[in-house]
Amino acid sequence: MAELILDSVTKRYGPITAVADVNFDIADGEFFTLVGPSGCGKSTTLSMIAGLNDPSEGTIRLGAEQFVDTAQGLNIPTERRNLGMVFQSYALWPHMSVAQNLAVPLKLRRIGRRERARRIEEALHQVGLEGMAARYPHELSGGQQQRVALARALVYRPRLLLLDEPLSNLDAKLRDRARAWLKQLQREVGITTIYVTHDQVEALSLSDRIAVLDMGRVAQVGTPHEIYAHPADPGVAAFVGRMNFLPGRVQALRGGLAEVMLEAAPGPLHIPVQDPDLSPGQKVTVAIRSEKLELVAPGAPAPAGEQLSLTLRGKAYVGARFEYELGLGDQVLHAESEANLPGPQVDVILPAEACLLFPAP
Incomplete structure (x- = not known):
């Protein structure tokens, strides 16, 4: 095992830049996730690591071994990188048993019959499918097929495991169980794993670190x-998560707080300053997550914080809580609460410490 490093990796398709100057390093044994909206470049980045797609520029290195160096014309083929990969479709051979599916990569590597049998048994034990070696894919559930695909990727002991949305074909409850199982397996095996998903819950629950991609660029790691x-x-x-964005303007800066006037708000908010370059008169965006808003009935005793009286526009019961749509002028705020408030007005507390300030574009 070794550290994986991407340095200035770029992929162009004619005039279109799909991935632009991607830089990150992944530590040995780390679970590293690429997330972002559709078309952001996360699967393209994964395929370049795998060798299924050739970078236009940049270098990719695993430990001391260079996979790609476009300046030197170096590009090691996929079969020589010794990486394991699981696709969204699982790609199991339908006419082969579980054991035969697992044997394919071992035969390609000229592993002897006795060693093949031992490794297949070991891989099936790792994924909890003992006793299913003779079954065929159509005799397995979706979750079991996913485990077979993972076992096939692990059976030849790759240096790196690449997972491209492997849970997306599972139903919601099975996906929850699969997340917990997958994280436990990765820790037990200790293999460096790169995971691609658009599901933020998967990213947050599985990852040691996350790279958020946007328009082909790394926005944050x-x-x-x-x-x-x-x-x-x-x-x-x-x-990541549900965020409310409210346009405003900085009125003044005092004692580490920005006095911000929101559109349609009766008075200013006092928000801790994160950006030292903010200045009075500057347009800003106030951001606060839906679960951070505190809802109370009008006239009820309220906790300390900034308070707004908003119009109830919509409410949905989702089991453990209610989800609210609240109006502030032309703006709509999303909030969550266990309280069932009738409206038509709802008082909302915006805790200052939960608000983020971003300079307006």
Whole structure:
């Protein structure tokens, strides 16, 4: 095992730049996730690591071994990189049993019959499919097929495991169980894993670190908590979790707080300053997550914080909580609460410490 390093990796398709100057390093044994909206370049980046797509520029290195160096004309073929990969479709051979599917990569590497049998048994034990070697894919559930695909990727002991949305074909409850199982497996095996998903829950729950891609560029790399609590820009904040964005203007700066006037708000908010370059008169965007808004009935005792009286525009019961749509002038705020508030007005507390300030574009 070794550290994986991408340095200035770019991929162009004619005049279109799909991936632009991507730089990150992945530590030995780390679970590293690429997330972002459709078309952001995450699967393209994964395929360049795998050798299924050739970078236009840049270098890719695993430890001391150089996979790609476009300046030197170096591009090691996929079969020599010894990487394991699981696709969204699983790509199991339908006419082969589970054991035969696992044997294919071992035969390609000229592993002897006795060693093949031992490794297949070991891989099936790792993924919890003991006793299913003789079954065929159509005799397995979706979750079991996913485990077979993972076992096939692990059976030849790759240096790196690449997973391209492997849970997307599973139903919601099975996906929840598969996430927990997959993380436990990765820790037990200790293999460096790169995971591609558009599902933010998967990214936050599985990852040691996350790279958020936007328009082919890396917008932020950090731990799940850093990405969620301290997004680098509004794009990252909008993709991970549900964020409210409110336009405003800085009225004054005093004692580490920005006095910000929101459109349609009766008075200013006082928000801690994260950006030292903010100045009075500057347009800003105030961001706050839906679960950070505190809802109370009009006239009820309210906790300390900035308080707004908003119009109830919509409400949905989703089991453990209610989800609200609240109006502030032309703006719509999304909020979550266990309280069932009738409206038509709802008082909302915006805790100052939960608000983020971004310079307006």
